[in-house]
Amino acid sequence: MAVDVVSLQDEESRFYGCLGSRSLCGLLPPDAISQAMDQDGVTLLDALREAGLENVPHEALDLSRYRGFLEAHIEQGPHLEAAGNRVGVVDSIVGLGGRRFRFIGEQNHAGTTMMSIRKDAATALFALAQGINDAFSALAGPRSVWTMGRVEVRPGAASIVPGYAELELQYRDPSMAMLDAFEAEVDRLVKEVRSRDQATVEMSASRERIAPVKMDETLRVHLGSAAQKHAPGQWVEMPSGAYHDAGVIAALLPTAMLFIPSIGGVSHDFSENSHDEDIVIGCQVLADATAATLLDN
């Protein structure tokens, strides 16, 4: 058996999240390629034409040719560096879900509108957001994270009771049961805020839910053995908090994944980088684990 090396395009979703791996696996919706457009209005079809790939047939994964898939990646986080580790063997890729909330109240004068008749969109937003932080903190597992990164309050003036607000929530966990529990809690809290008869609350899914993915046990053992050889005592098993192509390919092939440290934990920035010696260790671990996989009976 031989080894194929692949560089998968557009994991980060200029056109479509994990475009390369989804295309390779035949997991793209029918119109995804013909409809995709980046935020500057460039269509994927134009980009393919410009790259001279217009008439190149798309690769399809031939499952009979592969024993598994191994992905190497920068951690995009601070954990390995902070603990003095050189390699992370991923045990699972966290799943994620999201909710968008719209609060519809009544815009009014902040001096003359008594509290009892207000329908203040921001008041409802604060109550829901603080409720989510309290409830999720009580439920959370060691790898749960949640974020309310987008908040809009309108019209946004100190002496006007806000008539409209938006909030976006995202939550991630390696366990599907935790994602379910988070969503049940959000449903309960939305009902509670709605029952106050102030601003109304609308809720929708802000994104398609991504299920958590467990990495293949055998491949993880090979990566762990190789890590112990090249970085003895300086490697660790860990979940991936970010999503990766390995999450797509795991649906079809035994899949595992390794991380090397991010300098300063920096990610999604031009200064994102890894030390050369860590890149070398990562390549050695990847090569040894690949060889061990080929030697498996």
Added chain:
Amino acid sequence: MAVDVVSLQDEESRFYGCLGSRSLCGLLPPDAISQAMDQDGVTLLDALREAGLENVPHEALDLSRYRGFLEAHIEQGPHLEAAGNRVGVVDSIVGLGGRRFRFIGEQNHAGTTMMSIRKDAATALFALAQGINDAFSALAGPRSVWTMGRVEVRPGAASIVPGYAELELQYRDPSMAMLDAFEAEVDRLVKEVRSRDQATVEMSASRERIAPVKMDETLRVHLGSAAQKHAPGQWVEMPSGAYHDAGVIAALLPTAMLFIPSIGGVSHDFSENSHDEDIVIGCQVLADATAATLLDN
């Protein structure tokens, strides 16, 4: 004695809040007129020049000439109409204060940054805002109002832990003691949020505090008697939730104020209006109360 009728300019602060009454009363800070500029960058000096008022001396209130000041105003709120009243006799103008909060956290990846090491500016904002709503609700008097109308969370993306946020709080009450109690509560809550060692919180006064002002008892009685004559059983004593020129002039002269109903309670909008018959009643009440004041010994 005669009666002077005055229309005071710029109560609403195109250039400076209650510019006309403050100027009349000699209560403007030294540089107010030379420094004032509207939000489009037009200076007050240019506006005076353009209106041909550049060399017109400013009026100064001659206290020896007046027994008091009566102001008539649209309610800018729904109370009179909702209760079927035609006239409101103002007993006090509420005071107000404000606080601006800046939350400085650390912007980070919403997937890979564990909760335990986050410094999420929005989390601190939600905790403070909800704390204020809870604490103020417990303290509030019947005419207390408070508003958090301005909220900014940056960078404002669903999968980025917010590194920076701003919140603005305004509170009003007819009693100085309540304003003091609100501010003490805010101080306590800011300390509590700071003690969590997540995002840091900076607080500053968002505006000069305006003290509540009681209307003159004798003038109120005159307004009430006239209201009972022209709108028997359809008038009420009430505080003013908005600030007015009467609040400035009350520092120098016995002052009182009456309201007529706002149609639909609408204010600060081109559709703000009053019924003609209510305007007539208001004028009659004002005239009778003025006559009664002149006849006082």
